[in-house]
Structure formats: C-alpha cells, structure tokens
Amino acid sequence: MTTEQTIKDMMQDMGKAAKAAAETLANAPTEQKNRALIFAAQNIRGHKDEIIAANVKDMDIATARGLANAMLDRLALDEERIEAIATSLEAIAELPDPVGDVMKQWDQPNGLNISRVRVPLGVIGIIYESRPNVTADAGALCLKSGNATILRGGSESALSNRAIHDCLIAGLKEAGLSLDCIQLIPTQDRSAVGELLGLVGYVDIIVPRGGKSLIERVQNDSRVPVMAHLDGICHVYVDRQADLEKAVAITLNAKMRRTGICGAAETLLIDQAVVHSHLPAIMDALKIVGCELRGDDVVCELDPAVTPATEADWNREYLESILSIKTVNGVDEAIEHIAAHGSRHTDSIITENTETAEKFLALVDSAIVMHNTSTQFADGGEFGMGAEIGISTGKMHARGPVGLEQLTSYKYQVRSDGQTRP
Numbered sequence: 001m002t003t004e005q006t007i008k009d010m011m012q013d014m015g016k017a018a019k020a021a022a023e024t025l026a027n028a029p030t031e032q033k034n035r036a037l038i039f040a041a042q043n044i045r046g047h048k049d050e051i052i053a054a055n056v057k058d059m060d061i062a063t064a065r066g067l068a069n070a071m072l073d074r075l076a077l078d079e080e081r082i083e084a085i086a087t088s089l090e091a092i093a094e095l096p097d098p099v100g101d102v103m104k105q106w107d108q109p110n111g112l113n114i115s116r117v118r119v120p121l122g123v124i125g126i127i128y129e130s131r132p133n134v135t136a137d138a139g140a141l142c143l144k145s146g147n148a149t150i151l152r153g154g155s156e157s158a159l160s161n162r163a164i165h166d167c168l169i170a171g172l173k174e175a176g177l178s179l180d181c182i183q184l185i186p187t188q189d190r191s192a193v194g195e196l197l198g199l200v201g202y203v204d205i206i207v208p209r210g211g212k213s214l215i216e217r218v219q220n221d222s223r224v225p226v227m228a229h230l231d232g233i234c235h236v237y238v239d240r241q242a243d244l245e246k247a248v249a250i251t252l253n254a255k256m257r258r259t260g261i262c263g264a265a266e267t268l269l270i271d272q273a274v275v276h277s278h279l280p281a282i283m284d285a286l287k288i289v290g291c292e293l294r295g296d297d298v299v300c301e302l303d304p305a306v307t308p309a310t311e312a313d314w315n316r317e318y319l320e321s322i323l324s325i326k327t328v329n330g331v332d333e334a335i336e337h338i339a340a341h342g343s344r345h346t347d348s349i350i351t352e353n354t355e356t357a358e359k360f361l362a363l364v365d366s367a368i369v370m371h372n373t374s375t376q377f378a379d380g381g382e383f384g385m386g387a388e389i390g391i392s393t394g395k396m397h398a399r400g401p402v403g404l405e406q407l408t409s410y411k412y413q414v415r416s417d418g419q420t421r422p
Contacts, residue, residue: 011195015202021180022148040171054159070260074130120146122204129210132160229393231343232262239351240273263378
C-alpha cells in the first residue's frame with residue numbers, strides 16, 4: 001500500500017470515527033462535557049513541565065528553520081501561557097451550553113407551536129499554524145458545543161500539540177466520552193490536509209486558522225464549507241476630535257501589545273487637521289518601543305526619519321513591529337480607505353465626537369468595529385465567549401469571534417394537536 005493510500009485510509013477512518021462520536025456527543029449532558037473540560041484543565045496544569053519540554057523542542061526546530069519572529073511568538077509557551085490555557089478550558093466549562101437553547105418560540109393561527117432550537121454543526125475540521133493553545137481552545141469549544149473535531153496543527157508545533165491533546169483525551173476518558181470526540185491528525189504529511197478537505201459526508205465544516213497562504217489553499221481546495229478570514233489588516237483612525245492621550249495609548253497598544261496576532265493594527269489613519277498636534281506624540285511613543293514607521297508624503301515631511309510608504313503597504317499584514325501611517329481628510333476619507341484596503345476584520349476610531357463615532361461604526365463594513373478601543377480586544381475571550389476558534393470575516397453563518405454559539409446551527413421543532421393542512 002502506498003503512503004498516499006495509507007493516509008487516505010487513515011483520514012477516512014478518522015472521519016467515520018468523528019461522525020459516530022458527534023452523533024453521541026450531540027445529546028451528551030452538559031455536566032458530562034464540563035467534567036471533561038475541568039479534568040483536562042487539571043491535567044494541563046499537572047503536566048506543564050512535559051508541555052514546556054515539548055514546546056522547547058518545537059521552538060528549537062522552528063528557530064533552526066528560520067521561522068519569523070511573529071510565528072515564534074505564537075508558538076512559544078511558558079508557565080503563564082499554559083495557565084492561561086487551563087483557565088480558558090475552565091471558563092468554557094462555566095459558559096452556558098448552547099445546545100438545546102430555544103432561540104425563539106411562537107404559535108401560529110393554524111395551530112402549530114414552532115420552536116427554533118440550537119443544534120451542533122456535527123464534525124468540525126480545524127487546520128491551524130503555530131499556536132499550540134488552539135489545540136485546547138478549539139477542542140474545548142467544539143466539545144462544549146456538541147461537535148466532534150479533527151485537529152490538524154502545523155508541523156512547527158507538533159510536539160506541543162500532542163502534549164496538550166493528551167490532556168484533552170484524559171478529560172474525555174474521565175468523563176466517559178468517546179475519545180474520538182477530539183482527534184489530532186498524527187502525521188505532518190501535507191496530503192493529510194487534502195484528504196481532510198475532501199471528507200464530504202463526514203466533516204461538516206472546515207475552520208482554517210493561520211497565514212494567508214494556508215487559508216487561500218483551504219478555500220480553494222476544500223469540498224467542505226469553510227469559515228475563515230484571509231488577513232487581519234486592521235486600522236486605527238485618529239479623528240480631528242480625538243483626545244491626544246487616548247490616541248497615543250490606544251495606537252501604541254493596538255500595534256505593539258502583540259504584533260503577531262490578527263487583531264494587531266497595521267495602518268494608522270490620521271485626520272490631516274491633527275497631524276501636527278497629535279501625530280508627533282504618537283510616533284514618538286511607537287519609536288521608543290522599536291516600531292518601524294512607514295508614511296505618506298505628509299508624514300515623511302513631518303518626520304524625515306519615517307520610511308516612505310508604497311502602495312503595497314496599505315494592503316499588507318505585517319504581523320511585526322511595522323506600522324504604515326496615512327493622512328486623510330476626515331472620517332469619510334478614512335472609511336473609503338478602509339473599504340479599499342481593509343480585510344473586514346477589525347477597525348477602530350478614536351474620537352470624542354459621538355456623531356462621528358456612530359457614523360464610523362455604521363458605515364465601516366468589518367466584522368468588528370470599535371470606538372476609542374484598541375483593536376487588540378478583537379478576541380473571543382475578551383468578548384465574554386470564553387475562547388474562540390478564530391475571527392470570521394465572511395458574512396455566511398458566523399461573523400467576528402467564533403465561539404460556542406457560532407459553532408451551532410438550528411432546527412425547527414413543530415408541535416400540534418393533530419393538525420392537518422387544508
């Protein structure tokens with residue numbers, strides 16, 4: 001048997017097992033799912049040394065391969081990040097179970113009582129890069145929402161993913177749930193991804209989380225519906241009525257808190273009316289912490305040390321300490337720029353004018369639109385969702401942070417007292 005055939009058979013077996021597990025998990029009691037998550041969190045804390053040791057090996061391999069700093073930051077685990085993983089599992093356990101939730105109920109004149117009720121999607125395939133915490137977050141979110149999942153992490157985090165997955169499996173075993181509820185593809189052979197994308201009849205939806213090339217491949221090749229976003233080209237717009245202190249603090253945080261996440265700001269738009277009063281302080285704060293600045297002609301004239309921006313910079317997701325800066329003539333021009341160059345992820349306005357803020361919030365067509373808020377808050381945990389699988393920038397099914405409710409669909413339950421249709 002060829003290697004290709006072996007992987008094909010393996011993925012078919014995983015698909016069948018996941019489908020069978022999903023059918024049981026869809027009706028599992030909330031308490032049973034929560035028990036699995038809580039025990040998994042305890043296991044992660046109890047095995048933190050093994051997880052860190054596995055991560056050190058992954059980091060050594062990734063560094064030798066020359067992975068970018070943004071990828072290395074996403075990959076790295078320490079005690080604080082491992083505790084955050086465990087805490088996230090416990091937070092998901094505490095969230096209301098969406099399965100079976102009655103979204104709406106009404107009576108019809110024809111005698112029908114109709115309910116719209118949340119149900120799991122079924123089997124979710126998740127393909128991701130670098131971040132080992134996705135193994136825990138994705139597995140836990142799928143479990144709590146009644147979905148079986150097949151996880152495919154990147155080769156750079158293979159050992160870390162396996163160590164975390166072992167803790168999830170221990171939780172399933174403790175709770176008496178099928179171990180096939182959360183499966184991790186054991187091979188790094190890229191053909192496994194292609195097979196996963198073709199598991200029609202077994203996998204109900206694919207969620208890719210990673211770089212542009214990965215997501216483009218998934219969207220182009222998948223025969224299963226995909227929920228994804230391509231880029232996180234996020235903007236901060238400093239309006240002419242922005243508070244200077246807020247403008248400096250928010251821009252600095254939006255760009256530099258963690259540069260390698262999809263919610264990091266990549267372009268600063270600033271109203272030409274406050275270029276001289278606001279921009280120098282903003283640029284000074286960014287330069288102090290090592291941020292490279294690229295600007296249009298007005299910005300470069302104000303500070304000759306700024307690198308001239310090219311047209312490509314307005315469309316670039318840097319994921320590192322680089323920020324492009326463009327001057328605009330008011331909120332309308334800022335909205336036009338975002339429409340032309342943004343990725344419909346997250347965009348924020350800094351202003352004390354409520355009317356201007358509401359215009360921005362209404363007209364910017366992004367999954368997340370903010371007022372006087374750092375774009376780094378584009379996160380399911382910060383939204384009270386416990387965790388997220390990713391940020392969806394599409395408009396079908398789910399948009400914005402993908403948490404428990406976004407991993408469900410619904411069905412209609414109809415009750416009557418023997419009604420027949422005339």
